[in-house]
Amino acid sequence: xxxxAGIGMPFLELDNLTKRFGDQLAVDGLSLVVDRGEFVxxxxxxxCGKTTTLQMIAGFLDVTSGSIRLEGRDLLAVKPARRxxxxxxxxxxxxxxxxxxxxxxxxxxMQGIGRAERNERVRxxxxxxxxxxxxxxxxxxxxxxxQQRVALARALVIRPRILLLDEPLSNLxxxxxxxxxxxxxxxxxxxxxxxxxxxHDQAEAMALSDRxxxxxxxxxxxxxxxxxxxxxxxxPFVASFLGKTNELAGRVSLGVVRIATGTWTxxxxxxxxxxxxxxxxxxxxxxxxxxxxxxxxxxxVFQGNHWLYRIETAAGAILVIRxxxxxxxxxxxxxxGLSWRAEDMLVRPRREDPA
Amino acid sequence: MRSGKVSRPSLGGARVAWLLSLPALAIFVAVxxxxxxxxxxxxxxxxxxxxxxxxxxxxxxxxxxxxxxYFREMFVRTFRIALLxxxxxxxxxxxxxxxxxRMRSPWRGIFLLVILGPLLISVVARTLGWALLFGGSSGVxxxxxxxxxxxxxxxxxxxxETGVVVALSHVLLPFLVLAVWAALQRVDVQxxxxxxxxxAGHLTVLRRIVLPQAMPGVLSGxxxxxxxxxxxxxxxxxxxxxxxxxxxxxxxxxFLNTLNWPLGAAVAVLLLLxxxxxxxxxxxxxxxxxxxxxx
Numbered sequence: 001x002x003x004x005a006g007i008g009m010p011f012l013e014l015d016n017l018t019k020r021f022g023d024q025l026a027v028d029g030l031s032l033v034v035d036r037g038e039f040v041x042x043x044x045x046x047x048c049g050k051t052t053t054l055q056m057i058a059g060f061l062d063v064t065s066g067s068i069r070l071e072g073r074d075l076l077a078v079k080p081a082r083r084x085x086x087x088x089x090x091x092x093x094x095x096x097x098x099x100x101x102x103x104x105x106x107x108x109x110m111q112g113i114g115r116a117e118r119n120e121r122v123r124x125x126x127x128x129x130x131x132x133x134x135x136x137x138x139x140x141x142x143x144x145x146x147q148q149r150v151a152l153a154r155a156l157v158i159r160p161r162i163l164l165l166d167e168p169l170s171n172l173x174x175x176x177x178x179x180x181x182x183x184x185x186x187x188x189x190x191x192x193x194x195x196x197x198x199x200h201d202q203a204e205a206m207a208l209s210d211r212x213x214x215x216x217x218x219x220x221x222x223x224x225x226x227x228x229x230x231x232x233x234x235x236p237f238v239a240s241f242l243g244k245t246n247e248l249a250g251r252v253s254l255g256v257v258r259i260a261t262g263t264w265t266x267x268x269x270x271x272x273x274x275x276x277x278x279x280x281x282x283x284x285x286x287x288x289x290x291x292x293x294x295x296x297x298x299x300x301v302f303q304g305n306h307w308l309y310r311i312e313t314a315a316g317a318i319l320v321i322r323x324x325x326x327x328x329x330x331x332x333x334x335x336x337g338l339s340w341r342a343e344d345m346l347v348r349p350r351r352e353d354p355a
Numbered sequence: 356m357r358s359g360k361v362s363r364p365s366l367g368g369a370r371v372a373w374l375l376s377l378p379a380l381a382i383f384v385a386v387x388x389x390x391x392x393x394x395x396x397x398x399x400x401x402x403x404x405x406x407x408x409x410x411x412x413x414x415x416x417x418x419x420x421x422x423x424x425y426f427r428e429m430f431v432r433t434f435r436i437a438l439l440x441x442x443x444x445x446x447x448x449x450x451x452x453x454x455x456x457r458m459r460s461p462w463r464g465i466f467l468l469v470i471l472g473p474l475l476i477s478v479v480a481r482t483l484g485w486a487l488l489f490g491g492s493s494g495v496x497x498x499x500x501x502x503x504x505x506x507x508x509x510x511x512x513x514x515x516e517t518g519v520v521v522a523l524s525h526v527l528l529p530f531l532v533l534a535v536w537a538a539l540q541r542v543d544v545q546x547x548x549x550x551x552x553x554x555a556g557h558l559t560v561l562r563r564i565v566l567p568q569a570m571p572g573v574l575s576g577x578x579x580x581x582x583x584x585x586x587x588x589x590x591x592x593x594x595x596x597x598x599x600x601x602x603x604x605x606x607x608x609x610f611l612n613t614l615n616w617p618l619g620a621a622v623a624v625l626l627l628l629x630x631x632x633x634x635x636x637x638x639x640x641x642x643x644x645x646x647x648x649x650x
Binding site: 081089095096097155 | 543548549556
């Protein structure tokens with residue numbers, strides 16, 4: 001985690017932040033502390049309240065209740081135009097009637113910075129995002145990726161206290177998106193700007209952030225580093241939202257987890273009916289054996305660096321990801337055994353509801 | 356980044372396209388091109404009180420229209436009125452369109468109807484309405500204002516240029532509002548938020564961000580309003596009457612009262628040419644100014 005060696009005071013603090021639209025709770029009591037220089041991602045499906053949260057920080061939406069403090073000061077008392085935040089919008093929201101350079105200079109102009117320094121900083125910002133020499137171009141004449149960079153430069157050039165990114169990469173194609181992810185992370189590291197990213201793309205969240213705030217229906221499900229949330233999801237929602245996962249019905253007795261014919265030793269698991277969560281890439285394909293969970297390969301899909309298997313077992317369909325090491329794996333219709341380490345699975349008691 | 360795969364129409368497709376547009380094309384040629392050509396031809400014919408129209412080719416009418424100060428006054432007045440109407444509708448209509456664009460669902464529809472109102476009422480009823488309000492000392496508004504002692508005599512409205520300008524602005528305003536509204540609808544709402552986040556206040560956002568983006572709409576609306584105002588007939592005919600003629604009513608009088616068709620034709624063709632010149636000029640200017648950013 002970055003910047004935890006601060007001045008003892010949280011940098012940005014959201015306290016019990018709530019937003020109500022009519023009788024609908026868009027954000028329900030969100031509390032979050034962000035350190036200086038940290039990259040935090042609000043992650044969740046559409047309608048989970050992540051963009052609403054961002055807009056409340058930016059000041060575009062009124063807060064129903066709760067507070068936002070930046071360096072100890074009440075941010076809600078500050079007008080949106082005076083908050084000094086840099087925002088990159090999903091649509092980029094570039095000023096179409098201004099050139100790239102004019103777009104970037106706008107914020108500096110509003111701060112009353114003189115022409116000479118302005119030009120200097122615009123040049124610097126363009127260079128930072130790899131668009132040196134394109135200052136005279138109008139947004140309409142730029143590619144999506146270039147527009148995205150202009151939007152980023154425009155937000156960064158004012159040296160914002162916080163950089164807010166609202167789904168900034170979702171309009172780019174997959175390849176460009178990955179490139180921009182790396183670049184965005186690089187730029188953020190270089191400048192050390194505290195950054196809050198809003199996205200529904202879990203890969204993006206994991207690639208970029210120091211910490212991830214997983215949200216669902218206006219509530220926080222988990223706040224953790226990406227790796228922690230992936231390996232130890234706090235709820236079934238987090239498990240299914242971050243990456244692919246398998247949820248299997250099992251039974252625990254005396255520290256032994258039993259799923260159909262397979263058994264694992266897990267002393268920490270509580271006795272009774274249980275839900276077992278295990279990631280597809282943690283599962284190994286092995287020859288069938290009596291004490292092993294076995295199944296039939298129903299489908300396999302080649303995905304370049306890995307194979308995706310769908311295996312029908314007595315406990316239900318299971319997804320398995322197998323690294324492509326060159327040799328072909330089991331074919332469709334074959335019977336295989338499935339094994340994984342006990343520490344690679346999460347076991348939680350199953351609630352007794354009929355569903 | 357549109358995917359640029361449009362299949363080219365085959366030869367048969369082109370023929371079908373021509374066939375399909377033939378009826379509209381035929382009507383257009385028959386009711387627009389042919390009469391226009393005939394009017395243009397007519398403007399070169401001679402005319403006498405007793406001999407009527409003589410199908411010869413002379414420049415008499417054109418010399419008269421272009422040199423006589425009477426005609427010059429008519430044309431200057433026509434374009435002065437059109438220019439004023441354009442300015443007034445732009446100043447009223449652009450903010451109106453902005454507000455309309457920001458309204459929420461039930462109100463937007465209601466106010467759109469209010470704005471379109473003048474277009475839905477017959478020109479005679481609408482213009483006579485103005486006459487009822489401001490017509491001489493019996494006009495409702497005039498009587499009320501005189502009764503309150505705010506003015507001594509009735510406000511001059513009927514048969515004045517002011518009256519024509521006000522009435523034309525009233526009826527042409529919707530064209531400008533709709534043009535600006537169409538332009539504003541293409542504007543990303545987040546753009547204003549972006550400007551705000553960069554430290555711009557309300558007025559700066561309006562002046563530096565919203566207005567420049569609405570400008571193509573304002574200009575195209577202004578061209579429409581200018582053309583309609585310069586060629587308007589019914590409103591100046593009723594409010595301006597005989598005393599205050601504009602090019603359109605002048606042409607009408609030459610045709611139907613003096614019966615000097617060739618002279619009326621010259622007036623009409625000159626008005627058309629002047630309008631086409633103004634519109635093409637403005638359009639070229641807009642194209643050059645905004646091609647880079649808005650195409």
